[in-house]
Amino acid sequence: MTRGTTTERTETGRLTELTQWWRRAFSYSGDERDTLLVIGKSTLAATLAWVIAYDVLDARSPAFAPFSAVLIMQVTVYRSVVQSLRYVGAVVAGVLVQAALGFLAGPDQLTFVLVALIALTIGRWPVLGVQGPQVATAAFFAFSTYTSSSGDAQRFFRLGEIVVLVLIGCAIGIAVNVLVVPPLRYRSAEYGIRNLAHTLYDLLADMYPVLAEGVPDQDTTGGWRDRAARTEEMIGQARSGLQTAKESALLNPRRLLRRYRGHPGFQGYEAVLGALERTLYQLASLTRGLDRSLEGDEARQPFLQRYAVFLESVSAVAEVLTTLDETTLFQQAKRLERLTGEAETRHNDVVEETRRLSLSLADPSAPYGVLVIEATRLMEEFRYTSEILLDAAKDTD
Known part of the structure; x- marks a missing residue:
């Protein structure tokens, strides 16, 4: 009886998956429809x-x-x-x-x-x-x-x-x-950026609540560092998707249609992809800085709280990139510009906090210098990303 019930459940599960596959194929453009x-x-x-x-x-x-x-x-x-x-x-x-x-x-x-x-x-x-x-x-x-x-x-x-x-x-x-419906895969460039942005957002969303509570242990920071470093395959997939999208426009008559003439192109997406790649590397460096001991340092808690607020604002920027869409690019770029400005304010708060607490940024035994430098680099990348997408959106408009 148990074996029969298990078999029936397995067959029902397969039938459900098959039904969902066909529904996705007829509902929207994706891998299923491309296969058909x-x-x-x-x-x-x-x-x-x-x-x-x-x-x-x-x-x-x-x-x-x-x-x-x-x-x-x-x-x-x-x-x-x-x-x-x-x-x-x-x-x-x-x-x-x-x-x-x-x-x-x-x-x-x-x-x-x-x-x-x-x-x-x-x-x-x-x-x-x-x-x-x-x-x-x-x-x-x-x-x-x-x-x-x-x-x-x-x-x-x-x-x-x-x-x-x-x-x-x-x-x-x-x-x-x-x-017959020549393949035009503009969206594959967006998918790769979305996936990387999701990885970045998820990591930041896990980091800032822990930092707000105090100094994370080395197991926690080591886990963050490993997650940031395990993105090589995703970066390769994103670059492959971007290359496919660029190739799909070559010799393709559909790119002459009005709906595709206003596409932002791929230079902006390529720049965003490069910025996300560098951001993930910088986040890995940031987690290495957190590995350094802060035990006994009375300034650690107010500094880390400021830093957690900064990372939270950065995560909001990354969250916008998880929904990157050419059809609403201008609105997303403007929102990204606003959130980047807010993140810069939080970054300035971190710098001001180091001055207020008289923290040494040059002391190699303390992580404050590394953390401030990586925060500055993160802001530079997101500011660059915001400007690139806004320019692309204006050109499209």
């Missing part, structure tokens, strides 16, 4: 390529056309064009290797060994990128076609047919990708 679009466009491109290769041209190996059409269906039009050029180059190279050796040495075992050796060597050429293995694939198919054909004229025709079918498939794949 790629599948649909690939199916359309493959079908058109097959009809032309099989029904119109009556090709002997019609599968080359739909295979090529699906292979170069990429997440951006630019990548489709680049990969199709590399793929065509790889196929042509493989066919030429087989043609040259086949006509010179004939279709025997030694010829195949030489074809494989040369094709696999050419496939290592960096220019071909991920399409490098297609050199050997094309050469092997060409060898099979060559050996099953009779007469030099027929062999030459069949080898040429492979290249033609690949060109047809690539052309159809690119045409479908361009004409």
